[in-house]
Amino acid sequence: MTHRHAITRTMGKAAAMLLAACCTWCLTACIDEEQFPDSPQGNLEALWRIIDEHYCFLDYKKEAIGLDWDEVHTRYASRVDEGMSRTQLFEVLCAMLSELRDGHVNIYTSFDTGREWSWSEDYPSNVSDTLLRKYLGTDYKMSNGLNYRVLDDNIGYVRYPSFANEIGSGNLDDMLTFLAPCRGLIIDIRSNGGGMLTSAETFAARFTNEELLVGYIQHKTGKGHSDFSPMEKQILKPAKAVRWQKPVVVLTNRGVFSAANEFVKYMKCCPKVTIVGDRTGGGAGMPFSSQLPCGWSIRFSACPIYDRDKNSTEFGIEPDHHVGLTDADFHRGRDTIIEHARQLLGK
Amino acid sequence: MTTTDKRATLLRILTTALAVCFCTTMMAQDESTPTKKVTHTEMVAIGSADLLDTYLSPEKYKGSEMRYISHTIRDIPGDRWQQQIIHQGSIAMADDRAEDGNLMGGLYTLDYALQRPFHPGDGQWELRVGGMANFNLGVLYNSRNQNNPAQLKLSMQLGPAAAVTRAFHLFGKEWRARYEVELPLLGLMFCPNYGQSYYEIFTRGDYDHNAVVTTPFNAPSMRHALTIDFPLWKVTWRVGYLGDYQQAEVNNLKQHAYTHALLLGWVKKFKVTRTRK
Numbered sequence: 001m002t003h004r005h006a007i008t009r010t011m012g013k014a015a016a017m018l019l020a021a022c023c024t025w026c027l028t029a030c031i032d033e034e035q036f037p038d039s040p041q042g043n044l045e046a047l048w049r050i051i052d053e054h055y056c057f058l059d060y061k062k063e064a065i066g067l068d069w070d071e072v073h074t075r076y077a078s079r080v081d082e083g084m085s086r087t088q089l090f091e092v093l094c095a096m097l098s099e100l101r102d103g104h105v106n107i108y109t110s111f112d113t114g115r116e117w118s119w120s121e122d123y124p125s126n127v128s129d130t131l132l133r134k135y136l137g138t139d140y141k142m143s144n145g146l147n148y149r150v151l152d153d154n155i156g157y158v159r160y161p162s163f164a165n166e167i168g169s170g171n172l173d174d175m176l177t178f179l180a181p182c183r184g185l186i187i188d189i190r191s192n193g194g195g196m197l198t199s200a201e202t203f204a205a206r207f208t209n210e211e212l213l214v215g216y217i218q219h220k221t222g223k224g225h226s227d228f229s230p231m232e233k234q235i236l237k238p239a240k241a242v243r244w245q246k247p248v249v250v251l252t253n254r255g256v257f258s259a260a261n262e263f264v265k266y267m268k269c270c271p272k273v274t275i276v277g278d279r280t281g282g283g284a285g286m287p288f289s290s291q292l293p294c295g296w297s298i299r300f301s302a303c304p305i306y307d308r309d310k311n312s313t314e315f316g317i318e319p320d321h322h323v324g325l326t327d328a329d330f331h332r333g334r335d336t337i338i339e340h341a342r343q344l345l346g347k
Numbered sequence: 348m349t350t351t352d353k354r355a356t357l358l359r360i361l362t363t364a365l366a367v368c369f370c371t372t373m374m375a376q377d378e379s380t381p382t383k384k385v386t387h388t389e390m391v392a393i394g395s396a397d398l399l400d401t402y403l404s405p406e407k408y409k410g411s412e413m414r415y416i417s418h419t420i421r422d423i424p425g426d427r428w429q430q431q432i433i434h435q436g437s438i439a440m441a442d443d444r445a446e447d448g449n450l451m452g453g454l455y456t457l458d459y460a461l462q463r464p465f466h467p468g469d470g471q472w473e474l475r476v477g478g479m480a481n482f483n484l485g486v487l488y489n490s491r492n493q494n495n496p497a498q499l500k501l502s503m504q505l506g507p508a509a510a511v512t513r514a515f516h517l518f519g520k521e522w523r524a525r526y527e528v529e530l531p532l533l534g535l536m537f538c539p540n541y542g543q544s545y546y547e548i549f550t551r552g553d554y555d556h557n558a559v560v561t562t563p564f565n566a567p568s569m570r571h572a573l574t575i576d577f578p579l580w581k582v583t584w585r586v587g588y589l590g591d592y593q594q595a596e597v598n599n600l601k602q603h604a605y606t607h608a609l610l611l612g613w614v615k616k617f618k619v620t621r622t623r624k
Contacts, residue, residue, distance in 0.1 A: 029567035029594070030594070031567070031596045032407075032601070033401055033407065033601050035405075046405065050405065054542060198546075219542045219544065219555070220540075220541050221541050221555070221598070221599070223541075227541070229540065229555050232551070232553045234551075286544055286546065288492075288493075288494055288495045288542070288544070289489075289492035289493050289495055289496075290404055290405060291406055291491065293445065295445025295446070297491050302494075302542045302544065303542060
């Protein structure tokens, strides 16, 4: 019995030591994140840190446009003082982010959305609602964001202004079946600002009969500017549904961005596809969200995407035929880019 | 035989069969023995939640949490090891310091522990020491994010679990104070890589260190509770404090969920008898 009591006492002591160790460990091993103060200086530091640790194009833009993020900090930190208003702080933070020249970078507040849209605003729009109405008329078919009709010369015309909605397989089957008698197809995605990558893949999968390497994707693995995962191949698989077998022309302008930019990248790899119009706007980083101490939301590019040659498409994709709207055609009610596509398909 | 005779015969047969069955059952019950003492407690925990997940936001979110806990201890006389099974379901709602963002969390946890009881001293103390395994499944949702709006919580952990119980008398009734603690030492958890999107993981199937081994060095976590059981109105009530501190720093991402909650519940004790066949 004495021996048993000794064992019991030893076990009791061991358990007590375990409990003490638990408490000590938990009290001393807190996993926490530095919280910047909710002040103009604190918000600027928090924003600079978010971009420094999470933004995926700092190295690329250092090379492409000479961006020096440390120098940006020095320059903008001096513009902030404790007495400035929210609006003034917003202007400084927006100016700092505009150095990135990225349409996927935004600040969202209750009174304004900070943005840098020079990739589109500094160039001719090359699209006109007036002309689009003329080509589409009023009796066009409309299905889940896809507006389409057959033009006079038996060419199918599809106007698709956004990838924001999930494209249904049935929508594409019905549209392509309806347009099947046409001798060619025009897909007009001018000023399509993007949306869902999966929609871009679903649509593009109708234009290939075999698996195609269309690009690469990777993500950050750490806080360093060069901490990236290996590039993973993006393979476009042919749709197991109605697939288009005739020539296709995709119309682009500087407003083609993000998922729409990806769609152009995919289509460039597909056979019988020609890109006509202006260079796309780019936007080759899948955006993530974060926030500042004052509550403003931040959006930034987090996962870089590349073309099949491992080149970034962040600053856009060149068309096969560079064509812009002309004033003469506009006054005659002609869309120069659509007419060029019709010529290509009519040959 | 007439129809009436047939009915009467059938009735006699059925009555005899029922009587045989009843007697057999009674005999079987007579031969049964009590095999398990079960202490089952159902509790509600209401308290504060402190949430951080740097995949979603660098900001800490603070708010409230409500948790349902089903706590069962099965003692099998003669067995060295006793079972403890805990089911927990929790919902947390928290705001950032600017009160401009909202984080919602839901988590289910299953704990299974095998513990060996000791009765040191005067017999009023009971110490249970053993090991536990737990399984966690839940989600953390940030209402303001776009491509990274949620974080899947999926993990399994192994570690020691201990409990100390002391019985004492107050107001002429028996009260029990209990302190229990769990410390995960080895586990496996799901986590996206630092800047990896769920699109890459679940749509494309590009995995990158998404199953991470956890130890006290990268995930120092602990759950403990101090409770008092007391009889009132023919019911044994339990009140106490629950502290649950779950932390991890994996794939360069930090997460923590600290809960401090008030426990309130009732205790049922019963014996489960096994019938011999």
